[in-house]
Amino acid sequence: MLRVFNIVMLAFMLAPLVMVVWMSFTPGMLMVPPLGEFSLRWYAAAFAYPGFVNAFWLSARLALVSGLAATLLSFVAAYGLVRGRRFRGVDAVAGLFLSPLIVPAVVFGIAMLQFVNAAGLYNSFLGLALAHVVIVTPFAVRTLMSALAAVPIEVEWAAMNLGASRAAVLFLIVLPVTARAMLAAFLLTFLISFSEVTVTVFMTGPSYQTLPVRIYNYLTDQVDPTVAAVSAMLIGLSLVLIFILDRLGGLANIKK
Amino acid sequence: MRTDEQGRGGRVALLVLPLVAVLLAFYLLPLGRAIVNSLHAFGPAGIDSTVWTLENYRRAFDPHYGAVFLRTLRISVIITVITCLAAYPVGLWIVRLSARAQALVLLVYMAPWLVNVVVKALGWSLILGGAGIINRVLKGLGVIGPPLQLMFNETGIVIGLVHGHFMFVLLPLWAALSALDPNLRWAAANLGAGPRQIFLRVTLPLTLPALLAGGLINFIMNMGAFATPALLGGSRTRVISYVAYEVNLVALNWPLGGALAVVLFLIVLVPIWLAGRLGRSRGAG
Numbered sequence: 001m002l003r004v005f006n007i008v009m010l011a012f013m014l015a016p017l018v019m020v021v022w023m024s025f026t027p028g029m030l031m032v033p034p035l036g037e038f039s040l041r042w043y044a045a046a047f048a049y050p051g052f053v054n055a056f057w058l059s060a061r062l063a064l065v066s067g068l069a070a071t072l073l074s075f076v077a078a079y080g081l082v083r084g085r086r087f088r089g090v091d092a093v094a095g096l097f098l099s100p101l102i103v104p105a106v107v108f109g110i111a112m113l114q115f116v117n118a119a120g121l122y123n124s125f126l127g128l129a130l131a132h133v134v135i136v137t138p139f140a141v142r143t144l145m146s147a148l149a150a151v152p153i154e155v156e157w158a159a160m161n162l163g164a165s166r167a168a169v170l171f172l173i174v175l176p177v178t179a180r181a182m183l184a185a186f187l188l189t190f191l192i193s194f195s196e197v198t199v200t201v202f203m204t205g206p207s208y209q210t211l212p213v214r215i216y217n218y219l220t221d222q223v224d225p226t227v228a229a230v231s232a233m234l235i236g237l238s239l240v241l242i243f244i245l246d247r248l249g250g251l252a253n254i255k256k
Numbered sequence: 257m258r259t260d261e262q263g264r265g266g267r268v269a270l271l272v273l274p275l276v277a278v279l280l281a282f283y284l285l286p287l288g289r290a291i292v293n294s295l296h297a298f299g300p301a302g303i304d305s306t307v308w309t310l311e312n313y314r315r316a317f318d319p320h321y322g323a324v325f326l327r328t329l330r331i332s333v334i335i336t337v338i339t340c341l342a343a344y345p346v347g348l349w350i351v352r353l354s355a356r357a358q359a360l361v362l363l364v365y366m367a368p369w370l371v372n373v374v375v376k377a378l379g380w381s382l383i384l385g386g387a388g389i390i391n392r393v394l395k396g397l398g399v400i401g402p403p404l405q406l407m408f409n410e411t412g413i414v415i416g417l418v419h420g421h422f423m424f425v426l427l428p429l430w431a432a433l434s435a436l437d438p439n440l441r442w443a444a445a446n447l448g449a450g451p452r453q454i455f456l457r458v459t460l461p462l463t464l465p466a467l468l469a470g471g472l473i474n475f476i477m478n479m480g481a482f483a484t485p486a487l488l489g490g491s492r493t494r495v496i497s498y499v500a501y502e503v504n505l506v507a508l509n510w511p512l513g514g515a516l517a518v519v520l521f522l523i524v525l526v527p528i529w530l531a532g533r534l535g536r537s538r539g540a541g
Contacts, residue, residue: 002345002348002349003349005345005346005349006345006346006349006350009342009345009346010361010364012419013364013365013367013368013419013422014364015379015383016368016376016378016379016380016382016383016419017367017368017371017375017376017379018379019379019382019383019389020375020378020379020382023382031382031387032387033382033389073274073275073278074275076271076272076274076275077271077272077274077275077276079268079271080268080269080270080271080272080273081269081272083268084267084268084269084270084271084272090269093272093276096276096279097275097279100279100283101473102473102476102524102528103287103480103521104476104477104479104480104520104521104524105480105481105482105497106480106481106482106496106497106500106501106517106520107287107290107480107517107518107520107521107524108283108286108287109482110290110500110504110513110514110516110517111286111287111289111290111514111517112282112286113504113505113510113513114286114289114290114293114504114510114513114514115282115285115286115289115290118289130278130282131282133278133282134278134279134282134283137275137279141275166267166268191370192370194372195370195371195372195373197372197373197374197482197483198480198481198482198483198497201482201483201501202482202501202504202505212372212373212374212483215372215374215375215378216374216483216486216487219374219377219378219381219487220486220487223381227378228378228382231372231374231375231378231379234371234372234375235371235375238367238370238371238372239367239371241370242363242366242367242370246359246363251363251366
């Protein structure tokens with residue numbers, strides 16, 4: 001009984017992903033999953049459609065910039081939190097870093113829309129990147145705090161006794177030791193930024209189109225199998241990154 | 257020695273400042289600004305910053321927007337309850353698997369979270385739509401005449417978000433279940449408790465905090481979801497995020513849009529505050 005329920009639940013979790021991939025191989029014009037005959041024509045159509053290709057590169061740039069910025073900022077900040085334990089308000093600062101998690105995406109999207117307009121950052125890459133940094137920061141901070149807490153402080157003392165400055169310790173000793181966690185934090189933040197829809201839609205309207213926004217707009221007015229091919233490729237990309245993340249132990253912190 | 261360490265610790269603590277600055281400027285300041293905007297009047301020329309008013313909040317609670325808030329709240333609670341009920345049997349099953357199988361199954365549950373929401377919505381529309389696979393199969397079998405309406409209504413939103421936000425309940429629950437000391441269950445069994453009693457009087461109370469914590473995050477995510485309800489609920493089943501989009505980006509009424517955001521945030525903060533209080537009183541007791 002328990003087993004049957006769990007098999008049904010696993011099927012439920014995978015069903016929409018399987019459907020999209022299945023659909024993407026249709027040779028026909030309609031959104032009907034193919035039986036017997038398969039084709040890659042919609043993949044070719046996806047690569048030939050500049051709307052999707054440009055949106056992909058925009059999303060990739062945005063995820064790269066905001067993922068890198070969030071990872072570096074979080075690395076330095078997490079080190080400050082872990083090693084500078086004694087200062088007052090440490091809990092409040094940690095709470096601030098994790099708090100974007102409890103702000104509903106729509107609320108932050110509305111706030112950022114009004115903010116970027118007033119700040120002259122409307123429809124700009126910079127405005128979007130800053131919003132994405134805020135959104136992904138909690139994940140980077142969490143991943144890096146637990147990795148940094150596991151670094152023995154004696155190693156750092158030894159280096160400082162030998163004359164290393166704090167910056168040298170941070171970047172020549174702590175950084176290499178936590179390289180796996182850094183990579184995991186980067187990949188996780190990259191993937192979350194790459195998939196972000198709500199805040200991006202609110203901040204830019206339909207004009208500045210990241211790939212998820214492009215797909216969203218596409219789905220709201222027309223549907224042809226091109227969108228299934230693009231989506232199937234996104235599923236593939238996500239699965240590859242998830243697999244690497246899992247290997248790096250980057251998903252362990254989320255499990256807790 | 258001690259002062260030296262404290263001094264160092266103090267300077268190291270300054271390393272939090274860059275991130276604090278970024279969050280102040282591009283997170284807290286925008287949120288604060290939206291609050292200020294919500295207290296201004298809206299006229300033909302846009303925001304009138306000279307006028308301070310609570311009019312936007314009165315409108316946020318008027319029958320029109322009030323009904324949308326209530327619908328969003330109802331749908332979000334239904335999703336959280338279904339998710340919590342379904343997550344228990346899943347969690348109990350997972351912790352009995354081998355370590356390798358556990359990792360794999362957890363990955364299956366985490367994967368949908370890291371796949372784009374619009375992609376998932378497309379998948380669900382291929383399954384639930386009028387020409388979707390469920391209706392095709394049922395029609396082919398002659399079970400139904402006209403297609404079942406499984407999306408562009410609340411059903412579609414509930415299915416899509418139970419799927420999309422399942423992980424937020426399952427993962428903390430799984431962690432609590434695997435941390436459970438098996439001796440407790442053996443002891444209860446030795447004292448004559450049946451499986452039902454063991455679950456209700458040992459397992460459930462000990463894992464309830466994790467379930468509530470996960471349920472809370474799940475609820476917040478449900479309240480703030482945009483793309484899934486928009487694509488699977490459609491324009492006939494409008495939730496607050498959809499209405500807020502129209503107010504902010506179509507009507508460009510930022511004062512009202514800000515007020516909707518503030519009210520939504522307050523609705524979410526109430527359970528967070530309650531959970532915090534509950535956690536503290538447990539810790540104290």
